[in-house]
Amino acid sequence: MDPRALPPRLVIDPSLPPEISVELRSSPHILRMARSGTRLDTTNNPVVLFVLPCFLLLVFMLIGWPGLLVAGMGVSLIVLIRWMALDSSYRTTRRRLRLAQAHADRYLLPEDLDYPCQMLLRRAQNAVEAILNSKVHKAGLIDTIDNQVTLPEEIWQIGQRLRKLSSMHAEHGKLVPRELPPGMEDAFKPYTSALDAAWTSLSQRVRHLEGYAKQVLKADKVYHAHRRLEALATRTPDYQQLIAETVRDELAHERIRELADQAAHVRKLFEESIFQARQAAGELIRTPLT
Structure with a gap:
């Protein structure tokens, strides 16, 4: 494809501090979220609340209390690690989204322009x-x-x-x-x-x-x-x-x-x-x- 026919690249105000510019440039999808007014979904997945008790009940029925204790500890550890990873990712995304919203007039996305522009x-x-x-x-x-x-x-x-x-x-x-x-x-x-x-x-x-x-x-x-x-x-x-x-x-x-x-x-x-x-x-x- 002719490079001249490609959409323009992201443009960021060069007067912004370098650390802010790097953050904005690293996540174009978050800039689009900020531009469209998208909010982060903070609700928990209800499926987890149903599946986890059912899984533990099944373990109890099959191998009794000792197995239930081991399985519970293992599942709890997995859930804890998963939650920590998701929470860290969520906090990073939320911070970048706030940054993008605060500097909404300091960057330019391709969709901000009509085709000739x-x-x-x-x-x-x-x-x-x-x-x-x-x-x-x-x-x-x-x-x-x-x-x-x-x-x-x-x-x-x-x-x-x-x-x-x-x-x-x-x-x-x-x-x-x-x-x-x-x-x-x-x-x-x-x-x-x-x-x-x-x-x-x-x-x-x-x-x-x-x-x-x-x-x-x-x-x-x-x-x-x-x-x-x-x-x-x-x-x-x-x-x-x-x-x-x-x-x-x-x-x-x-x-x-x-x-x-x-x-x-x-x-x-x-x-x-x-x-x-x-x-x-x-x-x-x-x-x-x-």
């Missing part, structure tokens, strides 16, 4: 992932902005606006009649135009991110070639000596110059690609969503 957010996430996983980023070569801080904030801001746009899309669809009476079209048009303008602006923002990612990936390819060339550059004297020893003098000088020119050319391409990536990042700085 989901696809736009996924495109933005894919672009950011490509940038952060690039070799030139990891090598610290595109340091115009602090990508580790700025890009997650960018995704959060885009997601917040897409959530609001999705909500207003839904409201607009309910309020605006499918068939407008003659002469009423112009009365509704400004509201439709406002939604379209917001969508266009966010789409342009995502295209800026994708443009940045494209330049970073281009720089990555040149960086790879540049690293290989650097390795070869250490052997340049050996290549020059080989040419000088085996090629006629008039050709030797030309081949030696080609070696030096090629190294300079690749370095220039590398520097240009890094410069273009930084320029693309500058577009995000000049028009911050925040």
Whole structure:
């Protein structure tokens, strides 16, 4: 499946303390419970209250009091261990559910968005992932902005606006009649135009991110070639000596110059690609969503 067609990943406000962010990210199903208003079921299973006495009565009828005592102790131990495990799991779930409810406005689930907004957010996430996983980023070569801080904030801001746009899309669809009476079209048009303008602006923002990612990936390819060339550059004297020893003098000088020119050319391409990536990042700085 095309990664661009997948739903967006969970988005959490990057300004949250790391320990809270880790807790929220670890249990997406609990975030959905919190979003839907689901409450934990605290009732006991009545089947246990019926089955346990029947089991002990059967043991008593078969082997008498000694067997009943041993069976009772064994069953009690099993029930106690089971209860402790379930109670611990329940308390963990309850704590995480309370945390999710307390920070309900600090995370974004795919179902918070309509389909077009989901696809736009996924495109933005894919672009950011490509940038952060690039070799030139990891090598610290595109340091115009602090990508580790700025890009997650960018995704959060885009997601917040897409959530609001999705909500207003839904409201607009309910309020605006499918068939407008003659002469009423112009009365509704400004509201439709406002939604379209917001969508266009966010789409342009995502295209800026994708443009940045494209330049970073281009720089990555040149960086790879540049690293290989650097390795070869250490052997340049050996290549020059080989040419000088085996090629006629008039050709030797030309081949030696080609070696030096090629190294300079690749370095220039590398520097240009890094410069273009930084320029693309500058577009995000000049028009911050925040």
